[in-house]
Amino acid sequence: xxxxxxxxxxxxxxxxxxxxxxxxxxxxxxxxxxxxxxxxxxxxxxxxxxxxxxxxxxxxxxxxxxxxxxxxxxxxxxxxxxxxxxxxxxxxxxxxxxxxxxxxxxxxxxxxxxxxxxxxxxxxxxxxxxxxxxxxxxxxxxxxxxxxxxxxxxxxxxxxxxxxxxxxxxxxxxxxxxxxxxxxxxxxxxxxxxxxxxxxxxxxxxxxxxxxxx
Amino acid sequence: xxxxxxxxxxxxxxxxxxxxxxxxxxxxxxxxxxxxxxxxxxxxxxxxxxxxxxxxxxxxxxxxxxxxxxxxxxxxxxxxxxxxxxxxxxxxxxxxxxxxxxxxxxxxxxxxxxxxxxxxxxxxxxxxxxxxxxxxxxxxxxxxxxxxxxxxxxxxxxxxxxxxxxxxxxxxxxxxxxxxxxxxxxxxxxxxxxxxxxxxxxxxxxxxxxxxxx
Numbered sequence: 001x002x003x004x005x006x007x008x009x010x011x012x013x014x015x016x017x018x019x020x021x022x023x024x025x026x027x028x029x030x031x032x033x034x035x036x037x038x039x040x041x042x043x044x045x046x047x048x049x050x051x052x053x054x055x056x057x058x059x060x061x062x063x064x065x066x067x068x069x070x071x072x073x074x075x076x077x078x079x080x081x082x083x084x085x086x087x088x089x090x091x092x093x094x095x096x097x098x099x100x101x102x103x104x105x106x107x108x109x110x111x112x113x114x115x116x117x118x119x120x121x122x123x124x125x126x127x128x129x130x131x132x133x134x135x136x137x138x139x140x141x142x143x144x145x146x147x148x149x150x151x152x153x154x155x156x157x158x159x160x161x162x163x164x165x166x167x168x169x170x171x172x173x174x175x176x177x178x179x180x181x182x183x184x185x186x187x188x189x190x191x192x193x194x195x196x197x198x199x200x201x202x203x204x205x206x207x208x209x210x211x212x213x214x
Numbered sequence: 215x216x217x218x219x220x221x222x223x224x225x226x227x228x229x230x231x232x233x234x235x236x237x238x239x240x241x242x243x244x245x246x247x248x249x250x251x252x253x254x255x256x257x258x259x260x261x262x263x264x265x266x267x268x269x270x271x272x273x274x275x276x277x278x279x280x281x282x283x284x285x286x287x288x289x290x291x292x293x294x295x296x297x298x299x300x301x302x303x304x305x306x307x308x309x310x311x312x313x314x315x316x317x318x319x320x321x322x323x324x325x326x327x328x329x330x331x332x333x334x335x336x337x338x339x340x341x342x343x344x345x346x347x348x349x350x351x352x353x354x355x356x357x358x359x360x361x362x363x364x365x366x367x368x369x370x371x372x373x374x375x376x377x378x379x380x381x382x383x384x385x386x387x388x389x390x391x392x393x394x395x396x397x398x399x400x401x402x403x404x405x406x407x408x409x410x411x412x413x414x415x416x417x418x419x420x421x422x423x424x425x426x427x428x
Contacts, residue, residue: 055363056321056356067306073316078309092281095292102287102319107270110324114331122348127341134336142270149269 002034003064005075006053007209009039015210016176017203020072021060023169025202027076027162031083039209072169073105076162086162093158100156100163108146109170111139115177139179147183154192168193216248217278219289220267221423223253229424230390231417234286235274237383239419241290241376243412245297253423286383287319290376300376307372314370314377322360323384325353329391353393361397368406382407 007021053061054070062075080086174180221235267275268284276289294300301308388394
């Protein structure tokens with residue numbers, strides 16, 4: 001059975017691949033699972049039919065037979081658990097890959113989201129200019145630690161895993177700020193993720209929906 | 215083998231149970247797994263020995279034989295996966311419980327953390343008074359949606375699961391702000407979590423370390 005995911009009918013990022021459906025597309029491409037996409041408008045995201053699938057009115061969702069999931073972390077986890085390619089076979093290595101998924105989503109992404117919020121939702125506030133550097137420094141604190149852990153390794157824990165998929169996806173949201181480039185090791189790590197054929201297919205697929213019409 | 219977790223040598227909350235070791239203690243208590251606790255000072259958290267266990271220099275960590283994990287989400291997941299009592303047996307219900315864990319940590323907690331940051335780290339800034347209501351409103355947006363989903367149910371998806379454990383733990387961090395009490399259904403949900411014998415044992419265990427000496 002081919003699963004169906006939801007994505008923005010038109011992503012606010014105009015096709016940069018930063019919406020959370022890209023993570024799920026990437027995971028599906030890594031494991032070679034075909035999928036269908038149902039685009040959802042901003043209006044439809046607030047309507048009962050979508051809220052029944054996603055209580056927070058966001059994308060992506062994931063439907064497969066009588067299973068319906070939301071949250072990109074949970075969907076990527078589900079894909080990794082049911083297909084080979086995103087979790088190591090060794091039980092301890094698998095537990096560490098899951099740890100990196102949670103670290104990406106609960107320790108690294110919140111700081112990055114706060115920076116995005118400071119720019120997008122509070123950029124016109126009188127405190128924005130003075131506050132932005134404080135918020136960016138909190139991101140830098142996390143990246144310093146992450147960079148120290150990664151060192152010169154290709155991936156966070158041996159071979160590429162769902163933990164890397166999620167961490168790269170989270171770090172990508174930072175590129176426009178310039179902060180990622182202050183950490184060349186992490187910038188190279190993100191580039192390694194983007195160079196994977198599965199990522200490129202996922203990126204192209206979301207771009208086909210989201211790119212401005214010529 | 216009895217696992218060892220780390221916790222603050224003295225929690226900044228003085229024993230309110232809001233540090234993330236409480237989530238892990240609660241999960242261990244729910245499944246009846248004895249555990250050992252190694253308290254870590256703020257100085258030790260920045261030293262190489264601890265950073266080798268937790269790249270972001272935080273608590274809790276989890277050690278069990280040759281397995282070492284960090285991130286409360288990953289640790290609770292590991293406990294739930296290896297013991298009965300925190301994940302439903304049905305595969306779809308289990309996937310939904312995992313979804314709620316991720317929703318707690320990646321959709322609900324970031325907004326709550328931003329409110330905590332606004333109070334604790336930016337409370338003395340000139341913009342604090344004008345900005346705090348904006349941040350609190352972003353928390354309210356999430357709680358409205360969560361409250362609409364929960365309705366009059368006891369738990370988020372049928373029986374109590376690791377998803378509820380994580381969501382209640384996240385919402386507890388909001389109580390001091392007064393915002394939780396604006397949503398009586400969610401406040402009652404949190405109280406149901408706190409009333410569980412396993413939570414009470416976990417809370418008492420952290421209190422014994424953290425309460426100010428009389």
